[in-house]
Amino acid sequence: xxxxxxxxxxxxxxxxxxxxxxxxxxxxxxxxxxxxxxxxxxxxxxxxxxxxxxxxxxxxxxxxxxxxxxxxxxxxxxxxxxxxxxxxxxxxxxxxxxxxxxxxxxxxxxxxxxxxxxxxxxxxxxxxxxxxxxxxxxxxxxxxxxxxxxxxxxxxxxxxxxxxxxxxxxxxxxxxxxxxxxxxxxxxxxxxxxxxxxxxxx
Amino acid sequence: xxxxxxxxxxxxxxxxxxxxxxxxxxxxxxxxxxxxxxxxxxxxxxxxxxxxxxxxxxxxxxxxxxxxxxxxxxxxxxxxxxxxxxxxxxxxxxxxxxxxxxxxxxxxxxxxxxxxxxxxxxxxxxxxxxxxxxxxxxxxxxxxxxxxxxxxxxxxxxxxxxxxxxxxxxxxxxxxxxxxxxxxxxxxxxxxxxxxxxxxxxxxxxxxxxxxxxxxxxxxxxxxxxxxxxxxxxxxxxxxxxxxxxxxxxxxxxxxxxxxxxxxxxxxxxxxxxxxxxxxxxxxxxxxxxxxxxxxxxxxxxxxxxxxxxxxxxxxxxxxxxxxxxxxxxxxxxxxxxxxxxx
Ligand SMILES: Nc1nc2c(ncn2[C@@H]2O[C@H](COP(=O)(O)OP(=O)(O)OP(=O)(O)O)[C@@H](O)[C@H]2O)c(=O)[nH]1
Ligand SMILES: [Mg+2]
Numbered sequence: 001x002x003x004x005x006x007x008x009x010x011x012x013x014x015x016x017x018x019x020x021x022x023x024x025x026x027x028x029x030x031x032x033x034x035x036x037x038x039x040x041x042x043x044x045x046x047x048x049x050x051x052x053x054x055x056x057x058x059x060x061x062x063x064x065x066x067x068x069x070x071x072x073x074x075x076x077x078x079x080x081x082x083x084x085x086x087x088x089x090x091x092x093x094x095x096x097x098x099x100x101x102x103x104x105x106x107x108x109x110x111x112x113x114x115x116x117x118x119x120x121x122x123x124x125x126x127x128x129x130x131x132x133x134x135x136x137x138x139x140x141x142x143x144x145x146x147x148x149x150x151x152x153x154x155x156x157x158x159x160x161x162x163x164x165x166x167x168x169x170x171x172x173x174x175x176x177x178x179x180x181x182x183x184x185x186x187x188x189x190x191x192x193x194x195x196x197x198x199x200x201x202x
Numbered sequence: 203x204x205x206x207x208x209x210x211x212x213x214x215x216x217x218x219x220x221x222x223x224x225x226x227x228x229x230x231x232x233x234x235x236x237x238x239x240x241x242x243x244x245x246x247x248x249x250x251x252x253x254x255x256x257x258x259x260x261x262x263x264x265x266x267x268x269x270x271x272x273x274x275x276x277x278x279x280x281x282x283x284x285x286x287x288x289x290x291x292x293x294x295x296x297x298x299x300x301x302x303x304x305x306x307x308x309x310x311x312x313x314x315x316x317x318x319x320x321x322x323x324x325x326x327x328x329x330x331x332x333x334x335x336x337x338x339x340x341x342x343x344x345x346x347x348x349x350x351x352x353x354x355x356x357x358x359x360x361x362x363x364x365x366x367x368x369x370x371x372x373x374x375x376x377x378x379x380x381x382x383x384x385x386x387x388x389x390x391x392x393x394x395x396x397x398x399x400x401x402x403x404x405x406x407x408x409x410x411x412x413x414x415x416x417x418x419x420x421x422x423x424x425x426x427x428x429x430x431x432x433x434x435x436x437x438x439x440x441x442x443x444x445x446x447x448x449x450x451x452x453x454x455x456x457x458x459x460x461x462x463x464x465x466x467x468x469x470x471x472x473x474x475x476x477x478x479x480x481x482x483x484x485x486x487x488x489x490x491x492x493x494x495x496x497x498x499x500x501x502x503x504x505x506x507x508x509x510x511x512x513x514x515x516x517x518x519x520x521x522x523x524x525x526x527x528x529x530x531x532x533x534x535x536x537x538x539x540x541x542x543x544x545x
Contacts, residue, residue, distance in 0.1 A: 141247065147340065
């Protein structure tokens with residue numbers, strides 16, 4: 001099963017995924033299902049933050065995917081794959097490499113079993129209509145593909161409360177405030193994943 | 203710099219991607235903006251539910267669900283409403299595609315009918331139908347009754363109800379004997395469950411479909427005295443009791459599914475028996491569960507009969523159920539297999 005992190009660029013998908021994995025007690029983040037013969041690279045959370053998080057949008061085009069176990073205290077038990085995707089930009093994209101990565105990300109979205117739609121709670125959704133259109137279209141699609149939740153990241157910042165209220169009104173679905181930096185809301189996020197994971201397993 | 207700039211639309215705006223794969227291609231080529239891609243994918247989701255790479259649980263189409271419904275014995279009024287519902291949803295989708303106002307919020311339903319009239323079966327089919335139509339992403343059915351919602355102390359009920367709703371998100375939450383939530387009066391925790399349900403219908407609009415099921419009169423009273431729920435329920439499906447002929451058809455289907463046969467005498471006697479019972483007692487006589495119990499018992503009795511008789515057995519003998527196997531009033535163990543009447 002795969003839970004896919006989607007959202008616009010720079011909302012903090014990558015940092016959220018890495019810090020959430022760290023919160024779950026994972027020491028090495030690496031590709032899922034490595035071929036047994038090849039030694040695939042893995043990273044510590046600190047290395048992963050340096051490599052996959054950037055203050056500039058759409059810098060990282062080969063996002064991480066990490067297999068995690070949600071069983072308390074465990075590396076055993078059934079695993080869920082957490083998969084990052086490149087941010088979905090507004091407007092047309094000039095670089096072919098970014099377009100290709102975004103298309104691949106959409107492919108993963110279509111195959112997702114669970115969807116975490118990450119939004120930036122510091123950005124007031126009222127001020128950027130283009131960004132708002134992307135989030136509205138993304139949410140409309142996501143909720144019809146798989147069990148989905150809006151994750152409002154950067155919720156530790158000032159003004160997040162207002163933005164989150166607007167989001168709830170606009171998107172009309174469950175919104176989970178979190179902060180990748182302070183780990184606010186990680187317990188709720190874990191609970192949501194666990195419940196959906198339990199419910200969706202055959 | 204030469205060549206087409208991303209975003210140039212050489213084929214004109216009338217061109218539309220035909221499949222999810224094409225959408226992804228066009229994004230790569232810069233022929234579609236990401237936001238347009240999302241909108242196209244959303245539109246296609248209703249038509250081609252299973253697209254994209256990676257394994258996805260199979261998504262049985264609406265047609266398949268409809269076929270299954272049509273194959274059920276009887277239930278004509280139910281089938282009629284579901285056919286209408288399907289047409290309604292499809293037209294709303296079309297409207298959505300061309301940017302007209304749509305109303306898909308109100309698919310919560312009441313199923314009223316006696317026990318054993320096919321309510322759960324239809325709910326399960328309906329969940330898959332709505333999935334096929336792109337309304338519900340998961341299309342599963344969560345069955346519940348009072349005990350699954352109502353807790354033992356203050357706060358427990360709201361928690362249990364919320365949990366149940368969370369499990370049902372993306373599918374159908376089916377509450378059997380729903381009126382029993384209001385059974386205990388105002389101080390009962392059932393009230394809390396009703397309030398939590400009403401709240402969930404607001405909080406998770408569009409994300410699940412609630413089906414409240416139970417006896418017709420009790421359900422009528424329940425909805426009238428709980429307008430919060432009543433006003434949010436748009437569809438009312440009435441499950442009639444099965445007629446004797448329909449019950450015989452159900453028996454025939456069950457027997458065939460299990461690779462047995464009913465003798466002509468057995469069918470005729472069963473019909474006569476059901477007619478007689480039906481006149482004596484309304485309510486439970488039209489009960490599919492009763493017929494299922496009869497058939498299952500007949501299969502056991504046939505085995506006993508054949509064993510006593512001794513082999514070798516022909517294929518036909520191994521398949522045939524006689525009236526003596528089926529007869530509800532013959533044989534010793536019948537009382538254990540109740541009529542399906544709640545006691
Ligand atoms: N204040 C604050 N900043 C955050 C938080 N999460 C991420 N950031 C910052 O936001 C910026 C973008 O983070 P990323 O994780 O790279 O964002 P992304 O969504 O993966 O971006 P793309 O890969 O471009 O789509 C970085 O500068 C992060 O440090 C948070 O919870 N609070
Ligand atoms: Mg990133």
